[in-house]
Amino acid sequence: MRAFVFKRTLIALSVAFTISVLCFSLLQLSGDLALSIGGPEATAEQVEQIRVEYGLDRPVLEQFTTWLWGAVQLDFGRSYYYQSDVMDLVVERLPVTMTLGIMSLAIALGVSIPLGVVAALKRGSWIDRMAMAIAVTGQAMPNFWFGLTLIIVFAVKLQWFPAAGSDSWQGFVLPAIALGYYATPAMMRLTRSGMLEVLEADYIRTARAKGLRTGTVIFKHALRNAVIPVVALAAVELGFMLGGSVVIETVFSLRGLGQLAWNAISRNDYPVVQAIVLIIALFYIVLTLLADILNAVLDPRLRAR
């Protein structure tokens, strides 16, 4: 087990390093930085001055190690547009994105697990078919359009929730539904297939034969085992949601990381873009590592791989 965790952590670290190289190349690909920082008005001497000031005259490798050394210490340099530390901007926006991600995940779990269980218990019934229909439509819905439709119906027509803003928890409800619906199909399918598999298992038959009540069998014995892979998947989905927040936060004008990323991309503010891509990738790497370890703790067969 310790060897497994060690190996996985090592892979995760090297993947994180590769991603940081890619993020850094993003900045290099964006053209002459000194020109874009200086703006169209800058004279040749001013551009040269900026080049020296930002260390852009140094060799690429040296620039990279400087940037990476900073990134390890959570120093991502300064934003071109906001003229403040990138990390301050990120720290200011992170709570909104985390709240959104966790609320979306809670909604997705709250819908997918009960539906998946019922669909498995009543296989072939109308509930099963409805659950499948929800899964199929959920995968086909463009999430920005779903978000806009939620705004029209629940914010404008019914006025149940605000259309934008992150000042109160109500502001998070619609974006969390829009983002969570996207993760629902996969988790529901996994709950359903897990339940179907577990219900066939010998220990369930034994539990039933012992005369335990159906409810006890389903909730204490079957669900507990079927839900483990779903929890692992939920960790991965949370990582996806943080990445998908760029769309939903833009639609709902939430001041989170995603909106910051979009603004930074439209303003060519690459230190910010780099930092956000790297941070979201790191979240994803850590979450998948945890999911892998969780799966391995619970299922010894996986450790051999």
Next chain:
Amino acid sequence: MAHTLSPPVAAEQHLVGSWQSRFLRSTLNNRSLAIGLLIITTLGVVALLAPWLAPHAPYLQDTANRMVPPIWHETGSWTHPLGTDRLGRDYLSRLIYGSRISLFIGLVVALISGLIGTTLGVLAGYFGGRVDAVVSYLLTTRLAMPVVLVALAMASLMGGSMLSVTLLLGLLLWDRFAVVARSATQQLRDAEYVQAAQALGCPLPYILLREVLPNIAGALIVVATLEVANAILLEATLSFLGMGVQPPSPSWGLMIAEGKAYMFFQPWVITIPGSALFILVLAINLLGDGLRDLSAPGGRNE
């Protein structure tokens, strides 16, 4: 000429015929496959015949007729069955031309990513060992990159256009192809016909292309449908956020972005292109589900 056919050819033709009729029968029995195929074929024909089907030119502005509502409103008219946008451009015509963008990007992206992912996956599955380790590493790295964010950033660097969106998504969406190709090839590696080909001294490309590839094609086609759908949604998302296909192109995602400011009083400006996207992606997913059921003889194995 029929009587000159040699027996093996005739037998082959008979096989082809029975395969086709079997396909037809199972298509009709499989409702999601039939519905998906019907919608996609219809949209494909619409896209191909766009210049003849569209009632107006998609870029033609008519400032006298701006924001005309669709036909189901009291003030709608048959001149513009789905209304017009803020510049007076006919919505139905834009929608019809927009289907070309979605279908083109979906298909080409699936082709590019399929080529990359299948190559990596087959090599990893066939050779195992170090090759497998390298491919798995690439795969893990690719999965850790937030697709929408990376695609947005790269598209803004390259300048949004149909070409850049297609290339970017093609280079980003190969992961599922690689996963499926890898595990399917692993299962085939020890199959008798593959070992026979190895023993006969067949060259490696022959074994991979003629023995392995045809036998994993079924699984890859199912992945391809998923990726076509995925690419269409991502193109719409990028265009909606302003980094994809640029105006005045009638991309459905762009139409939603342009309609956003008017959606409170004229909700149809986003409902119409949104529904079109939804129906197209739904149809492709149904087709994929149906194909998976066909290739899994035991029925649905979810």
